[in-house]
Amino acid sequence: MxxxxxxxxxxxxxxxxxxxxxxxxxxxxxxxxxxxxxxxxxxxxxxxxxxxxxxxxxxxxLPATAGSLRPVLNATGVLVHTNLGRAPLSPAAVEAVVAAAGTTDVELDLATGRRGPRGEAALAALVEAVPAAEAALVVNNCAAALALVATALGGDLVIARGELVEIGDGFRIPELLAATGARLREVGTTNRVTLADYRAALGPGTGAVLKVHPSNFVVRGFTRSVEVAELAPALAGTGVPLVADVGSGLLAPDPVLPEEPDLQSTLAAGADLVLASGDKLLGGPQAGLVLGRAELVQRLRRHPLYRALRVDKTTLAALEATLRGPLPPVRAMLAADLDGLRARARALADRLAGAGLDARAVDSEARVGGGGAPEHPLPSAAVSLPPSFAEPLRLGRPPVVGYVDGDRTLLDLRSVPPADDEALAAAVLEVGLRGD
The missing domain is CATH 1.10.246 (Serum Albumin; Chain A, Domain 1)
Known part of the structure; x- marks a missing residue:
């Protein structure tokens, strides 16, 4: 049968x-x-x-969680990798998110039993981290912060032509601003703008002068730009606010990235408002940060559009923990010691070679990513493997994303926390020993 x-x-x-x-x-x-x-x-x-x-x-x-997002080991050497979720949260921020996931006092004053200010502790932490700011506001990303500023301040927005940049995935600053109903008053040329250009553009209908840091490219040669420190005195007494979008979320100057603008220095130089991302060099959750003069911040807070752009309790919790807690992963990666990276690469390569794999330690170049410091490579170290490893590592559990350079797959360790070295080695051994 x-x-x-x-x-x-x-x-x-x-x-x-x-x-x-x-x-x-x-x-x-x-x-x-x-x-x-x-x-x-x-x-x-x-x-x-x-x-x-x-x-x-x-x-x-079966997946690890009911969601479809999967944890990935980022061995690309790009510290703030947009396709991999930008900044990984610190353990302190993760704990804060878990604590905030249930019922919380996000808008309740427990002492009085009445409604309290939303996100007060996170905003206070921001102002403490950037002493030049009088007040702060948080929305869901930096593009949202820019849209809120353009809508709330209204009128003509004066901006240099060389700063009408594309910010990724086809989104362009001029189109974003125009979508709010703002009128753009472009000044200067692609490569040169002067203080006289800005002065000539001011008028009764000017809502703000906007500076946008072109963080994902650099123009060299016959160029001229007007920095905040030069522009701010020229606007004094005009009633026109100076708004600077510095992009990457660096709170204060960092010697590792000497050319990257930061919030504290930009406000101290005379900007009335600064805008930045929370999920880049700050190392926190996706958020748009607005800091500066209290009167302007309150004006943004009271605008009806703010309600559509404000962040939830978990973002506020993660942001506060990032600001008050220990060094977040992105900051640790940025500060990583090259000798330490090389020692990790040698240890991993020796272990893999001992198992019969073609692995060796090599020097490499990492990048900030996320549109930050495009001309500032970070010296790093990597484990070099045959090119055939790239795809099976990417499809493994957990996925490991490296990059192919010439005829080798490189796993750059600056973007891999040291605590993940064991998982990285196990993933490579699994691929190598099954003969993919």
Whole structure:
């Protein structure tokens, strides 16, 4: 007699009742586990798996969480990698997010039982970190901060032509500003603008003068720009605010990145408002930071658009913990010692070579990423592997994303926290020993 192979496939209800899969269902949701069960059942029908391997096969394909985002080991050497979620949160920020995920006092004054100011502690932490600021505001990203400024201040926005930049994925500053209804008053040329150009553009309808740091490119040669310190005195007494979008979220000057603008210095030089991203060099969650004169910050806060752009409780919690807690990962990566990076690369390469893999330690160049410091490479160290490792590492569990340079796959360690070296080695060994 020929047995119908379909009779050998474990029933869905029987698999879902297995204790291990039932526990997974409580953690991940029954629908997600059922989908994995059905996929494994099809593999059994196709003859790829024996029926007795069904439970283990389902457990092997289940995600770590009910969400689809997967943790990735970033070995690209790009510290703030937009495609990999930019800044990884610090353990302190993660703990703060978990604590804030439930019912919290985000807008309740527990002492009085009445409504309290939203995010007061996070905003206070920002102002403490940037003493030149009188007040602060947080929205959901830096583009949102720019849109809020353009909408709330209104009128003509005076901006140099060389600062009408594209900020990534096809989004352009002039189109973003025009979408708010603002009127752009472009001054200067692509490569040169003078103080006289700005002065000539001012009029009764001027809402603000806007400076945008062209963080993802550099223009060299016959150029001229007007810095905040030169522009601010020229605007004194005009009533026209000077707004500077510095981009990367550097709070104060950093000797590692001497050319990168920071919030404290820009305000001290005379800007009325500064805008920046919280998820770049600050090392926190995605957020748009607005700091500066209290009267202008309050004007933005009271605008109806702010309600649509404000951040949630978990972002406020992560931001405060980033500002008050220990050094966030991006800052630690930026400050990493080259000798230490080389020692890690040698240790990893020796371990992999000892297992028979073609691995060696090499010097490399890392990057800030996220549009920051485009001409400032960071000396680093990497583990060099054959080019065939790139794809299977990227498809592994956990995924490891490196880059191919010439005929080698490089895993740059400046963007990998030292605590992840063991996981990195295990991922490479799994690929190498199975012969991918």
């Amino acid at each position: 020929i047995t119908d192979p379909r009779r050998q496939v474990p029933r869905t209800d029987a698999l879902l009742a297995d204790p291990a899969l039932a526990a997974a269902g409580e953690r991940l949701g029954r629908a997600l586990v059922k989908g994995a069960v059905q996929a494994v059942q099809q593999r059994i029908r196709d003859g790829e798996l024996p029926p007795e391997a069904a439970v283990d096969a389902v457990l092997a394909v």
